[in-house]
Amino acid sequence: MEIVDKITSINTNYLAYALIALFYTVEQILSSKLLSNEKKVKHLLHNIPFEIVTFIVNLFWAAVVVASIEWLNTNHIGFFYYITIPVWLKLILGVALLDLTTYWFHRMSHNVPILWRFHRVHHSDTNMDSTTYFRAHPIEVLFWFGTSNIVASAIFGLDLLTLGLYVLVVTPFLVIEHIDVNLPDWLDKTLGWIFTTPNLHKVHHEQDEHFTNSNYADIFILWDRLFGTFKHKPVEQITFGLKEFDHPKKQAFWYLLKSPFININKDQ
Numbered sequence: 001m002e003i004v005d006k007i008t009s010i011n012t013n014y015l016a017y018a019l020i021a022l023f024y025t026v027e028q029i030l031s032s033k034l035l036s037n038e039k040k041v042k043h044l045l046h047n048i049p050f051e052i053v054t055f056i057v058n059l060f061w062a063a064v065v066v067a068s069i070e071w072l073n074t075n076h077i078g079f080f081y082y083i084t085i086p087v088w089l090k091l092i093l094g095v096a097l098l099d100l101t102t103y104w105f106h107r108m109s110h111n112v113p114i115l116w117r118f119h120r121v122h123h124s125d126t127n128m129d130s131t132t133y134f135r136a137h138p139i140e141v142l143f144w145f146g147t148s149n150i151v152a153s154a155i156f157g158l159d160l161l162t163l164g165l166y167v168l169v170v171t172p173f174l175v176i177e178h179i180d181v182n183l184p185d186w187l188d189k190t191l192g193w194i195f196t197t198p199n200l201h202k203v204h205h206e207q208d209e210h211f212t213n214s215n216y217a218d219i220f221i222l223w224d225r226l227f228g229t230f231k232h233k234p235v236e237q238i239t240f241g242l243k244e245f246d247h248p249k250k251q252a253f254w255y256l257l258k259s260p261f262i263n264i265n266k267d268q
Helices: 001-006 014-032 038-073 087-112 113-121 130-134 138-156 160-176 183-187 199-203 222-226 253-261
Strands: none
Touching: 001 014, 001 253, 014 130, 014 160, 014 222, 038 130, 038 138, 087 113, 087 138, 087 160, 087 222, 113 138, 113 199, 183 199
8 A cells, every 4th residue: 555655645735735826826817706806815815824823723733633543543443443344445435434524523513603603714705716725713623624533533443544545635625616617517417416516515605594504525415415415506696605794804814713702793
């Protein structure tokens, strides 16, 4: 499995930055939004600081996650330690199970009020594009991307190699799902039966709560289809963001960073 080790050793931060640079450039040419250059720059500057803060936080948190999973592995905790299957199958199943766990954590973030306070920062973006990937509250990152991976490893007996492969696979999905480029419907009618396409994820960013609480999956939209949370809406009919964040001042980085700790009414 040397090839897998080499692939999973790729720094996914650099991968994400490269993908965003690529798609952000494409968006400037093919974007469906009629935004001025000034607004585009402001939007970019509101989102980038989130990545900087999250990167700093993860310098510590990543070590906690790694140490936790290593302890679980050392003590042979989890389902895969009780069965014998080929390594390649364990890796494939591991990626799917990590995505399934993230699906439930994502769904929880929409349904538990205290978690939603942090997760709504990501949904606040009224001009969604590839840089929306950055817009996530650092405290939510600790819960979602850290705790969910530890829980999945504890339940299923997943190791760091599997986690590395999952992060490598999910990162392009997380970037591409937010791009502001009109894609053909046939993608949703083919690949969209199993995988999360950009059009299907955009439904999740619809301002109408009926659609916001749907299409939670990052890689496999199959989870939404299986658990009754799949919804569809034509992209051209989608209004992005949240009503309570419609005002331009509520799109600023500092406001969004403090927003989980203040009461925000939809009619404010």
